Amino acid sequence: MSRKAIFWILCTTGTLLAVAITAVWMFLGGDRGMLVIGKSTDGHHQIMTTCETCHAAPVFADAAAAERALNQTCRNCHEEELKAAGDSHSRKKFRGPRMAAYRERLDARRCTACHIEHRPEITRAGAVTVAMDFCAACHSEGDQDVRKVRSSHAGLTFNTCASGGCHNYHDNRALYEDFLVRRATQPRVAPLPVHSLSARYRTRQLPEKAALRRRDAIAPESALAEQAVLNQWATSGHAAGGVNCAGCHAPDAAQGAPRAEVEARWVDAPRMRVCEGCHKMEARTFSRGRHGMRGHPLIAPPRDPGRRLEVLGLGGILPEGIAAWLADPVPPTRMTVAESRLPMRADAANGTLNCGTCHRPHAVDIKRAAVQACASCHDDTHTRAYFESTHYGLWQAELAGEAPPGGGVSCATCHLVKIERRGKIMTNHNQNDNLRPNEKMIRSVCLDCHGLGFALDSLADTGLVARNFRGKPAVHVKSIEWAKRRAAAAEGNKGR
Template sequence: MSRNTLLWILGIAGTLLATAVAVAWMTVGGDRGILLPGKTTDAHHQIELACETCHAAGAFANAKKAEKALNKACRGCHEAELKAAKDSHPPGKFRNPRMAAYWEKLDARLCTACHVEHRPETTRTSAVTTPTDFCVACHSEEEQDVRVNRPSHASLAFDTCASSGCHNYHDNQALYADFLVRHADQPWLAPVPMHRFSAQAQTRTFRTEAAPGRGDAVAPESALRDPAILDAWAGSGHAAAGENCAACHAPAAAKRAGLAEIEAQWVEAPDMAVCEDCHRWQTKTFARGRHGMRQHPRVSKPRNPRRRLAALGLGGWLPEAAVARFTDPAPPRRMTVGEARLPMHAETAHLSLHCGSCHRPHAVDTEAAAVEACASCHNDPHTQAYFGSPHHALWEAEVAGEAEPGTGVSCATCHLEKVERRGNIAVNHNQNDLLRPNSKMIRPVCLDCHGLGFSLDALADPGLIARNFKGKPEIQVESMAWAIRRTVEKPEEEGAGSRVQSPWRNSP
């Protein structure tokens, strides 16, 4: 056999082998990283190798079925938040046959009409893959023509609808005209600026009246050696609520109080599941947010290669070592800091994200979790600028006891929404609920201390956000002035230009 023939045979055999391995990765299991057709959006890159989460239609499904499965996956994770945001363009609205004329232009029944994954070239803010003037599809003709309906909009380009702080496609809770008019006369700063739920959270009382000491800790001898840990626990909310060491380290034995049994079941580093036993809603929302997305129940589990091989009629044929090579390299169940796409401190790259990452497990210190924990990993200009900002000064005053509870503004104040649940104040750990578009933050957070007009202007100014609100907004959102003109003053003069000047622009 000549050298050329041998090379051809080897080349063809190698190609066939490589194809077979790659096909096995696709169908049976294994690392599918090299099969990703394009960079995944920032929102989904953590779960990009759990392909079946979104591509749930199965192999060789027709386009319609595949599209349906994709959209079902979108709704599976995002429907609740859209519903809570009173989505202005819910898919159901467009399923009405009267809307059929619009389907050809932009099929708003489908999430994938505007959000397509693996298309980095066309992915814009908020994972939108349609051009920014997409509103033109429906709002430029007949009764929907905003240039006719709103004289003020006649000269506006459609790519300014969602980029000028005036409209969002989904969440317009803080942007609709009546709301703008109702809050038009608010000063830039409330007379008593205070975040009401933060204030309420600080006044919570626990069942135990007598504060426990380090001697109250019940744990195996080996676990009681570190006084710092014991002190941290003794001063914690857990201790105040009557939860002893075993509640987390040996939960099954905690209620029986027998030290021997506690010792037998002692777990040195308890899993997040222990936290979930009591803080169910917090862990649930954590899994919906960017920190814990991989633990979301709808994220597909690693494939079972044995089961898949059996389905292909190859069960039992392959040796165990070969099957092991087709096991999904399940990404760490918890995201690590190093995997983040935002700028982070390099030295924390190895840390994974779980309850204890932010809340010191024994102290359960919510103050540290609200600022220090965030800044220990995040290293972007916005985070850096927080220290020394007016918000930070207020936070320091509150922590020092020099100001009223709820007057300080921490990272968590703005990014982790506090809500009232069953009479208690709970923290929604899904920071996505207050992110992108940032006007989501206005009603639950900003308006506690600031006026609507100021909040709109501030959040529309990227420079001010990067400086963490040091200074004044340099952008004025016109929507409030137009809304007033249209509904209160002379509608026919709506487009005559803004006469309402933001008062903070002239303030010292």
């Protein structure tokens, strides 16, 4: 055999061996970052700690099963939100034989029909990856042709349906025709502008518990020596609600336990699960939102090489040390500010996001959490402009007692909105529930103080949004006029 042939045999064998080792290494647990085909959408980048969080099908599943599993993972996080929105195009509406013709044009049973990940070059607002005239697939022919059944739509093209402030694909709670007509004459600003749920929350009666004072604190001597912390706690909502030091720092101690037991079970830095014990819904929504989604319970755990080998029928062949070396590193459970894709303050880069980031544990102050905490990280034009806005002026007036409870507008009023569940008002820590498209915010926030027409125009004006609503909207959404005109015409026709 010639030296040349030996050279090529060695090269080929070496290459194949290297490919095989890399493939096995990746399959078992190694870093698969090189396989990512494109940048993920904003938000989802937070949960790209393991591929299996979204690509949840078994290893050798066929393409159809893989796509089904992928779509199921979308629903794991987004289904509640869609259900609450009364999804206008829910999956179930596209099932059944009579929808077969529509499905051939756009199979809307699958989230991935319109939202494909890792395709930044075709990703539009709302993570949409189909052409913006997607409504034409179903609403451009026969009796469904909106250009014929709505005279106002006669000259319109389909690429403005979902981008003009008139329609959303999923959430039309504030945009449907009768809603527009009923609120057609609302003034720009209500006579008594107050966000009702915020007002009720701030004036609620706290449960009658024995409020604790400074001298009631039960903690190790070293902790009691921290006078500033002790003073903060004594004036906090926790003390007013009867939550002693042990409630958070010795959660495993029995309630009312003596100092000795508290000292024995003392934890200097309690974990988030301690907060979750009392603030269940807040924690639940936090883990679904943009601040805490890495803590979602369905985020896939790191890969275990032992189990992966079992899939191949090779369980138990790896020595423990090699298995540990191959295993995925445990990803950080909390995102850092530096990982955000939004403009953030440089001095906040190393901060992580947990309850204590916004809510100082000893000086629980929702007023701080509602504005200052946000601005301590976020550094975009909308945030900076807030401090020059009318909304901020109202917030300051409320804090000073010059405006009624709920009369001020903080960052949290709009982005961490109050909701009512079974008669209890709480803060929804999932910003995504009313963030984008921004018309999602109209009913939960805007309409308590503003008329629908003003709200629609303001939210459609991107410049005004950036200026944090300083000034008047320069954009006008015509949907209310069109709806009124159609309602009046129908009334006239019925009258004849």
